[in-house]
Amino acid sequence: MKKILAFSALLALGLLLFAGCTDKPSSPTFEKKTAVVTDENDPQTEDPGENPGETPTEPVTDKVIVAYVTYWDTVIPDPSLVTHINYAFGKVSSSFNSVEIKTESRLRKMVSLKEKNPKLKVLLSIGGWGAGNFSEMAASEEFRKAFCKDCLAKCEKYGLDGIDLDWEYPTSNSAGISSSPNDTKNYTLLLKDLRETLGNDYLITMASSSSAKYVDFKSCIKYMDFVNLMTYDMGRPPKHHSALYPSSKTSRSVDESVALHYKAGIPYDKIVVGAPFYCKAASSSASGDGTYYCKMGSLLQKYQEKWDDTSKVPYLADADGNMVFTYDNVRSIGLKADYVLAKKLRGMMFWNWEGDNSSTWELTRAISDKLLPKE
Numbered sequence: 001m002k003k004i005l006a007f008s009a010l011l012a013l014g015l016l017l018f019a020g021c022t023d024k025p026s027s028p029t030f031e032k033k034t035a036v037v038t039d040e041n042d043p044q045t046e047d048p049g050e051n052p053g054e055t056p057t058e059p060v061t062d063k064v065i066v067a068y069v070t071y072w073d074t075v076i077p078d079p080s081l082v083t084h085i086n087y088a089f090g091k092v093s094s095s096f097n098s099v100e101i102k103t104e105s106r107l108r109k110m111v112s113l114k115e116k117n118p119k120l121k122v123l124l125s126i127g128g129w130g131a132g133n134f135s136e137m138a139a140s141e142e143f144r145k146a147f148c149k150d151c152l153a154k155c156e157k158y159g160l161d162g163i164d165l166d167w168e169y170p171t172s173n174s175a176g177i178s179s180s181p182n183d184t185k186n187y188t189l190l191l192k193d194l195r196e197t198l199g200n201d202y203l204i205t206m207a208s209s210s211s212a213k214y215v216d217f218k219s220c221i222k223y224m225d226f227v228n229l230m231t232y233d234m235g236r237p238p239k240h241h242s243a244l245y246p247s248s249k250t251s252r253s254v255d256e257s258v259a260l261h262y263k264a265g266i267p268y269d270k271i272v273v274g275a276p277f278y279c280k281a282a283s284s285s286a287s288g289d290g291t292y293y294c295k296m297g298s299l300l301q302k303y304q305e306k307w308d309d310t311s312k313v314p315y316l317a318d319a320d321g322n323m324v325f326t327y328d329n330v331r332s333i334g335l336k337a338d339y340v341l342a343k344k345l346r347g348m349m350f351w352n353w354e355g356d357n358s359s360t361w362e363l364t365r366a367i368s369d370k371l372l373p374k375e
Contacts, residue, residue, distance in 0.1 A: 063340070063371040064347035066205075066228060066272060067364070068125065069110055071103040073354040078361055079113035079120045081368040086125040086164045086205075086228075088352070090154070092133035097146035099126060099154055111159045123203060124154060127166030132177030134167040138186035141193075148190075148197035155202055162203025163194065164228070169214040184216050191223040205272075210234050210257040218265035227266055228349040231257045232276035237323040241280045243311035244336055249323065250311055254336065258343065271345045275336055277355030277363055279327030307331075330366045337370040347371060 066084040069077060077085070087107050091100045101107060101124070114120045127134065137143045151163050168175055170183035180186075194204055203225045208215065210231050221227070232242040234252040243253045254273055261271055303316040303324055313332045316325035328336075333350075340348055348367050356363045 062373070064226065064272060065364075065367050065371055066347065066349035068350065068352040070352055070354060071101075071106055074106075075354045075358055076109065077113070077353045078364070079117040081361060081364045081372075083119065083347070083372075084121045084123060084161075084203075085110050085113070085353075086123050086349075088125045089128040089131060089166065090124045090126040091131050092126065092137050092147065094133060096133055096137040096140065096143040098150040099124070099147065101154065104158075107158055114159075121161040121203060122159075123162045123164045123205065124151075124158075124160055125164040125166050125207070126151075127168060127207075129168050130175045130177065131166070131168075132175075134170070135178045135180050135183050135186075138170075138190045139180060139182060141189075144186075144190050144193045145197070148194045151194060152197050152202075155198070160202075162205065162225070163198070164205045164207065165191075165194075166207040168207070169209055171214055184214060187214075188216055188220040188223075191220045195223040207274075208261065210252055210260075212257065212260035212264045215264075217261070221266055221270060224270065226270040226272050226346045227261065228272045229254075229257055229261060229274050230351075231274045232351065233280070235326070236280050237282035237315070237326050239323075239326070240308065240311055240313050240315065241326045242276050242328050242332075243308070243313050244332065244339060245311050247308055247310035249308055249315075253311065254339065258345070268344055269346050272347050272349045273336055273340055273345060275328055275333050275348060275350045275363075275367070277328070277350050277352060279325050282322075282324045328363070330362050333363055333366040334370060337367050340371065 062083075064084055065082040066086055067077060067082045068086045068088050069075075070088050079085075087110050092098075093100050107124070111122050114122065137147050154160065155162065167187065170187045171179055171181060173179040191204065191206075198204065205224060205226055205228060206215075207228045207230055210229060210233075217227075231254045234243070234257075235241045235250060238249060239251050240247075240249050240253075243250045245255050246253045258271055258273065262268060300316075303318060305314055306317050306323075307314050312335045314327065314329050315323045316327075318324050337348060339345075348371060350363070350367070353364070
């Protein structure tokens with residue numbers, strides 16, 4: 001992430017205030033990078049076409065709530081509030097034929113949460129921003145099949161329910177990883193091999209750029225149970241990064257991303273909308289990026305909280321009305337859940353659980369209260 005100091009005096013305060021509202025350990029520098037899906041400079045894709053948001057006529061399955069939980073944190077989430085946990089991250093090994101997992105004990109703790117919620121599904125998410133070796137692995141039939149075989153072995157060893165692929169992104173080297181023009185084609189082959197190896201007893205999901213680029217969904221969606229849209233990091237102040245609808249303050253919105261994915265070949269009942277549990281600042285060098293969620297506290301004494309009623313998201317503004325922080329709160333996340341219900345989408349995903357208020361889980365509850373069936 002490119003650091004600039006233009007707003008250092010203004011936003012250094014934000015860093016201290018945000019850091020002060022949590023006693024959680026900071027993540028390693030590299031892993032902070034994986035927490036951010038840097039799609040904010042990706043130009044707007046073409047018009048998704050007329051009526052892309054037309055809702056399906058067939059009934060959809062039960063809603064899913066997918067929580068990403070990282071290996072470097074220690075928070076133990078409440079398994080009653082979600083349906084799926086994606087453990088982030090496993091990596092493609094340097095030999096291109098297997099999966100590496102960090103902090104196995106924490107992965108086992110996530111799986112043990114099934115004792116409290118027998119319906120809970122736990123998947124291993126492989127990849128993340130800056131995690132490479134995908135291109136080399138997917139390009140070789142030998143490597144692909146060996147990798148898929150090891151995915152199955154990991155599922156059996158840890159009692160997992162499936163694999164979530166987080167290759168950011170096929171054909172792109174923007175994250176400093178190797179890439180090839182053949183990545184998109186090879187990604188379909190990888191999903192085909194993974195489905196053949198795992199069979200129908202395990203889940204296969206993926207994280208997708210909000211632009212719906214990089215993947216040939218028409219050819220590979222049949223191998224996946226659903227797709228998690230990374231509908232965040234779609235801008236930086238003065239633009240929102242997770243707006244529900246387009247406005248003068250957006251580069252892309254959730255609604256536009258859903259339309260793009262639908263046009264790309266994903267049915268509505270396989271679309272999972274993503275929400276961020278962190279904020280972004282006006283400058284990438286300032287506090288905000290990847291910070292833990294808190295109730296703003298004394299930050300609200302410095303900035304004014306405003307609401308964009310067109311985009312349906314909050315933001316913090318300085319005395320001149322300029323946006324300095326963009327984020328989601330209970331209200332905006334609840335509206336995203338309403339959107340999922342209205343569009344008959346599969347559900348919601350969020351990055352990441354450690355960013356919620358661990359004393360109340362208020363952001364998570366803003367989703368579960370609307371998407372989970374009442375007992």
